Amino acid sequence: MAQLAQMPHVSVVFNSRIESVSQTSDSVSVQTRQEDGLHSVQADYLVGADGAWSAVRTQLGIAFEGYTYPERFLVVSTPFEFADHMPQLSYVNYCSDPQEWCVLLRVPTLWRVLFPTKEDETDDQVLTDASIQARLHRLLPQPQNYTLVHRTLYKVHQRVAQQFRAGRVFLAGDAAHINNPLGGMGMNGGVHDAMNLCEKLLGVLQHGAPESSLDLYEKQRRTIAIEYINASTARNKKEIEERDPVLRQKNHDELRALAADPASSLAYLRKTSMIDALERAKALT
Ligand SMILES: Cc1cc2nc3c(=O)[nH]c(=O)nc-3n(C[C@H](O)[C@H](O)[C@H](O)COP(=O)(O)OP(=O)(O)OC[C@H]3O[C@@H](n4cnc5c(N)ncnc54)[C@H](O)[C@@H]3O)c2cc1C
Structure with missing residues (x-):
């Protein structure tokens, strides 16, 4: 990626909003809004890594x-x-x-706790001090209230873009796929997209690889977004929230059996760390 960023014909759009995208068979044009008005950037290729609400994806009309x-x-x-x-x-x-x-996640100076909310609670109800304290006290009762330094409430999606490539434009990261955070695969999947796409763009721009080699990006990364990232995170959510005592017991027994067997543990770790997904993508040619 660093190699690509050093190339003279690569522009990175920072501190400006992409408003429109158009392309011909030779180049892509992007209109960006900056403090002093609209600007135009022209490039050989465009990578839309502009998040879940991607303007690039919307401009291209990709579902x-x-x-x-x-x-x-x-x-x-x-x-x-x-x-x-x-x-x-x-x-x-x-x-x-x-x-x-819940999920309890250690960050350098804090604990971050993630809870699901109920469908019939309004945003305002969920975000009150009283409601947050009640959730934390159900997790771990304490004589005092918890000190709260941050709270966010957000919608959760399982979505994959219908296309990862449209001509000279590519989608990567959350612009291409979003999922629930159970399993920690969203950002990691985006980094894998970037590694895969940069390798292919370098092949075309520096080593004379055919344009058609870029098609493999969508084949490899969209398959992984559907088969691994979306499927695993959806399964993780189903398992963590399971209420049926028989199914809960079955899930726990399976996890204990995995932990007790080194070969099964390794296979499980290869899947959850997304090493298997990288190898599966590589095998798609
Ligand atoms: C609670 C939570 C926990 C998570 N935990 C994990 C985890 O443990 N592991 C993991 O791998 N992932 C995790 N994720 C997911 C991870 O945060 C995202 O997948 C990742 O941040 C997406 O990165 P991105 O660069 O694709 O998109 P973003 O981080 O959304 O970045 C998009 C960028 O594009 C810019 N932009 C938007 N619109 C425009 C425009 N029109 N023009 C120009 N620029 C624009 C934005 O300003 C932003 O800078 C978690 C997410 C949440 C919500």
Whole structure:
């Protein structure tokens, strides 16, 4: 990627909003809005890495197929040291619970806690101090209130763009695929998109590879977005929120069996760390 960024014909659009995109068979033009008005940037190729609400994807009329979960996710951050009260806490903890599952994530100076919300709670109800304190106290009852330093409520989607390439324009990262955060695959998947696409663009721009070699980007990365990223995160959500006691027991038994068997643990880690996904993509030619 660094190699690509050093090339003279690569422009990175910072501090300006892409408003429109057009292309011919030779080049792509982007209109951007900056403080002093509209500017035009012309390039051989355009990579739309402009997030879930991608203007590039919208401009190209590419459908973002999938669904939005009915409930929203609440993320709160607190300096409270959960590790002093919950033995064997890891830096990333997925806590399955039939009433209210959660994720406990250690960031450098805080614990970040993610909860699902109920469909019939309004945003205002979810975000009140009282409601957040109640959720945290259900997780770990404390004599005092928790200190809260951040709260966010957001919608969660499982969506993959219908195309990752349209002529000279490519989509990558959240512009191409979004998913729930259970499994930590969104940003990692975006980084894998960037690595894959940069390798192919370098092939064409520097090493004379045919234009058609760029088609492989969509074949490889869209397949992974559907088969691995979307499928795994959707499955993780289903498992963490499972309420049926028989199915919960079955899930727990399977996880214990995995942990007890080194070969199965390794295979599981290769899947969750997305190493398998990289190899699967490479095998698609
Ligand atoms: C609570 C939570 C936890 C997560 N945990 C993990 C995790 O553990 N592991 C993981 O891999 N992923 C995780 N993710 C997902 C991860 O945050 C995203 O997948 C990642 O940030 C997407 O990066 P991106 O660069 O594709 O998009 P973004 O980070 O959305 O960046 C898009 C950029 O494009 C810019 N932009 C937008 N519109 C325009 C425009 N019109 N013109 C110009 N620029 C524009 C934006 O300003 C922004 O800078 C999590 C997400 C959430 C919400």
